Amino acid sequence: MVEIERKYLVNGLGYRKEARAHIRIVQAFLSTDPDRTIRVRCTGPHGFLTIKGRTCDKGTTRREWEYEIPLKDAEEMLALCVTPPIEKIRYQVEFGLHTFEVDEFTGLNQGLTLAEVELESADEVIEKPSWLGQEVTGDIRYYNSQLSLKPYTTWND
């Protein structure tokens, strides 16, 4: 499938009280090549393997294939990954017609919070909650694969 999404920085913690659920995610990458990233993810009792292709259309559109795999497999594969695991708490927030996934990173990416929203089409209009900050769609530094390699707390700017 083709994934169309936009990514934003987040201001404050206002999203927390609007969230209908949150879950802990641990993930790492078997490959961080931006043209074919391969992600292993443990989300509660579920394991997933996700392949993401090249980004096109100004970073909005990306090929993606995701398969659920046994949690045990995913846990074992984390140890095989080329990057250290990233941990984050993901909040699901409904706003207007969309669901925002707000990721609070921990560990070496502590202090970074990102919101993502998935769209039906690249030109879809989004109603923006007040806590939504600057758009960073297509900025490779905010890819989770790159946050593994160069965590937020090591950025100098």
Add this chain to the structure above:
Amino acid sequence: MVEIERKYLVNGLGYRKEARAHIRIVQAFLSTDPDRTIRVRCTGPHGFLTIKGRTCDKGTTRREWEYEIPLKDAEEMLALCVTPPIEKIRYQVEFGLHTFEVDEFTGLNQGLTLAEVELESADEVIEKPSWLGQEVTGDIRYYNSQLSLKPYTTWND
């Protein structure tokens, strides 16, 4: 799971008349990193995604996870791969207590035929058919991932 296997060169074509089946395989790699190769394979009507870990125990033992995926996904992913696809005809040959998978490579690996046998334990005794040649277990040049990068017809030795 842990895969224990031995790999051999093959002499002549004697295996063909002993084979109970053969099938065409097209495959390529999303990652050729020997510590975490990721293979996409189309075998007849089936697609597979396979992750192989580090080799240990003198090249005999390797972690492996394989998932069947829709053929359409696998075909699309071939275009995303970091290596050109490898094509081969695989013959299944029963001999003694074991099944040998004999791969006749085509294209840039034309002229190379390899046999693999999967074992229950690393010290298991194998009855060897007459066409089985030199063992090349653990020789990284004969990994399919490496045959994509440096095909057999380009070898100088």
